[in-house]
Amino acid sequence: MKSLLLLATLFVAGCTSSVPTLNKYLLRSDAAPQFAGEPATAVVGLGTLTVASYIDGLGLVLETDEGKIREARDNQWAEPLRESLRSYLAQEIAAQAKQVIRARSSGEIDGQRRIDIRIDIRIDELHGTASGEARLVAYWTVFDTTERKITVESGLVESERLSADGYPALVAAEKVLLRRLAAAIAAKL
Amino acid sequence: MQATVGKGRKFSAIWVIPLVTLLIGVSMVVHTWLTEGxxxxxxxxxxxxxxxxxxxxxxxxxxxxxxxxxxxxxxxxxxxxxxxxxxxxxxxxxxxxxxxxxxxxxxxxxxxxxxxxxxxxxxxxxxxxxxxxxxxxxGLEEPPLTPLDAPGLRLTLFSDRAGSVSAGNAILYRGYKAGRIETMTFDTELRKVRYDIFIDAPFHELVNSSTRFWDMSGVSLKASAQGLEIEAGSLDTILLGGVAFGSNPNLPLGTAVESGKEFKLYSSYQKILENPYSHGAHYVVSFKQSLRGLVPGAPVEYRGIEFGRVERILIKELAALGLVGTGQAIPVLIYLEPGRLEVGDNPEAVKQLQQVIEQGVRSNGLRATLETGNLLTGKQLISIDYFPDQEDAELLHFEQYTVIPSIETGIARLEQQVSAFLEKLNALPLEETVSGANKVLGEADDTLASLTAVVNSANSLLSNDHAKALPAELAATIAELRGLLSGYAPESEMGQSLGSSVSTLNATLASLDTLIRQLSIKPNSIIFPVAPESDPIPEAHPK
Incomplete structure (x- = not known):
């Protein structure tokens, strides 16, 4: 009897609250994929790709006030940024540089070509701001694995105004910023 | 005319009336007394x-x-x-x-x-x-939950903490209600919470001396590399608390118990698996060596078999006696469980263990030593074993505990052994040995000739083609190893996969942190969810 009463109470409590819709956004490049290109002189691939821990969750991040951020609960990336950024940037850089960019290195041994040029990227900031913009702060290096030295070391701090209210516009603005980052990297290869 | 004096009547008829009245009154009193409750x-x-x-x-x-x-x-x-x-x-x-x-x-x-x-x-x-x-x-302040003559078992549980269990809560066997907690009191003498419980028939037949009781109130969350594990009992036990009982799979079946038997109430089932034994004895071992790395919970072993644990270092008791800083050996309290040596988990086995220790110390050289359990972490353990070269000793006492004598190990033990060796060396008949050795040296020439032949064979073996190929194979192996190791580099797929897994685990723990924070602010939010706050909407600002 007690259990029934409790269950009934819980049921009533559950019925009175509505469940908000969960929106998921997929980060995929619109650029044409470079599955095969001209045989390049050097194999280029992405190395380590790290994202700041505050954007390492699934929720899209919005700065609500100076220094205050909120991770959205009902508006999330479809997959963690550290995963989707790898394929997105590899495809964008490949499209800009007109050559195949390996999204992952696989520790090749003799008999297969290993990555000659490795691109390491660190995303320090990627969020919406209170002033109606998307902001990207990234740092990247190009490493020559044959010479074992960094050949290019650079960073990017960019903002992009949102075209409309809402999270779809924020996602679109962030895509634009990431495309600019890919272009900056491709220009240095 | 003379008056006639006659005898008057002794009993007047008028007295009949009060007598009858009296009889009626007495009969009424007797009747009332007999019929009144x-x-x-x-x-x-x-x-x-x-x-x-x-x-x-x-x-x-x-x-x-x-x-x-x-x-x-x-x-x-x-x-x-x-x-x-x-x-x-x-x-x-x-x-x-x-x-x-x-x-x-x-x-x-x-x-x-x-x-x-x-x-x-x-x-x-x-x-x-x-x-x-x-x-x-x-009169009773609370109605009895179970009739006195109800079939079943009345037992007593003792717990260090009150937890969420209270009188009226259910006793469960595999999730099925098998009894109830009748009263909950605090035993000021034992400083423990006492629960008087009743196990209904026929579940009382499932209780034996190996049965363990544990608190299964609330929800248990455990995060590990294998994921998040949530354990919970029935809705009643989550909200109201409850106690479960069962057998420990690591213990043999116990003997039947009668009403009045006392059991320990464990805080969780996991605790039962960690400490399955309920009988043991305390001893003290004193060491003059450094106790760095000896922590409460450290194992006490007999030839590598763990049969006890370190409870604590009795430095406070030593200080109370004013013996700190006097070079006195530092006493360590240990708890030995005979059940771990498969001799039974009962008071008789404890007595047997005490007799073995007493006999061993007195005449068989039983001593405790401090040994390094882990070279990397420096964790130490206590080993109890027989040392036949030790002289007979008597069991001393520290506070209320019996002291097992100890001997030093490590460098101190090595010094003792070197000293004993030198003593033996001095006692050797060296002169006779030297004369004997001269004879042996004469035979050594033959041995040298054999040794030369062996060296020649070794040289021919090394000049063999197979032996010469070894460096090339070694180089190939190193190249293979280099390739293998590159597969574990940070930028490799394995490294990236591992990094991703760690990031996922971190994200899970962060989510758990949020959940725990929410529960700490509003404990009932697991049942009655908090109205969710909607996400802030990004706003586009005109240029």
Whole structure:
């Protein structure tokens, strides 16, 4: 009897609250994929790709006030940024540089070509701001694995105004910023 | 004329009337006395619900008496209710007869006495089965949850903490209700919480000396590399608390138990698996060596078999005796469990272990040593073993504990062994040995010739083609190893996959952190969810 009463109470409590819709956004490049290109002189691939821990969750991040951020609960990336950024940037850089960019290195041994040029990227900031913009702060290096030295070391701090209210516009603005980052990297290869 | 004096009548007929009246009166008193029910007194902590002339006494919901008066005891410790009962229940007033006040109650055991809200409280009686007649009773403050003659087992559980378990909670066996907690008190002598429980028949047959009881209230969350594990009992136990019992798979089947047996209440099932044994003995071992790395919980072993643990270092007790800083050996309290040596987990096995230790120390060189358990972490353990070269010793005492003598290990032990070796060396007949050695040296020439032949064979082996190929194979192996190791580099797929897994684990732990924070702010939010706050909307600002 007690259990029934409790269950009934819980049921009533559950019925009175509505469940908000969960929106998921997929980060995929619109650029044409470079599955095969001209045989390049050097194999280029992405190395380590790290994202700041505050954007390492699934929720899209919005700065609500100076220094205050909120991770959205009902508006999330479809997959963690550290995963989707790898394929997105590899495809964008490949499209800009007109050559195949390996999204992952696989520790090749003799008999297969290993990555000659490795691109390491660190995303320090990627969020919406209170002033109606998307902001990207990234740092990247190009490493020559044959010479074992960094050949290019650079960073990017960019903002992009949102075209409309809402999270779809924020996602679109962030895509634009990431495309600019890919272009900056491709220009240095 | 002379008057005639005659004898007067001795008994006047008029006296018949008062005599008859007296007889009638006596018969009425006797009749009243014979037909009147007994008057008893009941003692309660308060008179809450008791009203003279109104409060009834019931047995199986049949009225059998009425409260005549209520008075406060002279020492103000309780109230006394004088109750007039029907004559039919006179034979039921025995020394174990129970009385309690039935009021409306809402508790863990359920809701009861609803009818008394309108009809008023009454006193319920439960007949006893004793042999001594009684007129004064001390009433119960809480109604008994189980009748005295109910079939089953009455046991006692002891717990270090009260937790979420309280009187009225269910006792479960594999999730099925098998009994209840009747009372919960704090034993000031043992400094433990005491629970008197009742296991209903036929579940009482499942209880034996190996049975363990554990608290299964609330929800248990455990995060590990394998993911998040959530353990919870029934809805009743989550909200109200409860105790489960069962057998430890690591223990043999125990013997049958009778009512009155005491058990420990473990805080979780995991604790039972960690410490399955319930009988053991405390000892003290003193060391003059450094105790760095010896922590509470460190194992005590006999030839590599763990059979006890370090409880604590008795530095406070040593300080109380003023012996700190005097070079005195530092005592360490250990707890030995005979069950771990498969000799039984009962008081008899403990006695047997104590006898073995006593005999071993006195005449077989049983000693404790401090040994390094882990070279990397420096964790130490205590080993108890036989050292035949040790002289017989007596068991001393520190505080109330028996002391097992110890010997030093490591460099100190090495010094002892070197010293013993040198003593033996001095005792050797060296001169005779030297003369004998001269003879041996003569034979050594032959041995040298054999050795030269062996060296020649080795040279020919090394000049073999197979042997020459070894460096090339070694180089190939190193190249292969280099390739293998590159597969584990940070930028490799393996490294990236591992990094991703760690990031996922971190994200899971962060989510758990949020959940714990929410639960700490609002514990009932797991049942009654907090109204979610909607996400802030990014706003586009005009240029």
């Amino acid at each position: 007994p008057t008893i007194t009941l003692e309660f902590a308060t008179a809450d619900g008791l009203e003279a002339g109104k409060t009834k006494v019931k047995l199986l919901n049949v009225e059998i008496g009425l409260v005549e008066s209520v008075s406060i005891k002279p020492d103000l410790s309780a109230v006394t209710a004088t109750v007039k009962l029907d004559p039919e229940v006179r034979s039921l007033l025995l020394d174990d007869t129970l009385f309690w006040i039935v009021r409306a109650r809402v508790g863990a055991g359920g809701v009861s006495g609803i009818s008394t809200i309108l009809a008023g409280a009454y006193i319920e009686m439960e007949p006893g089965s004793g042999s001594i007649k009684q007129q004064h009773f001390v």
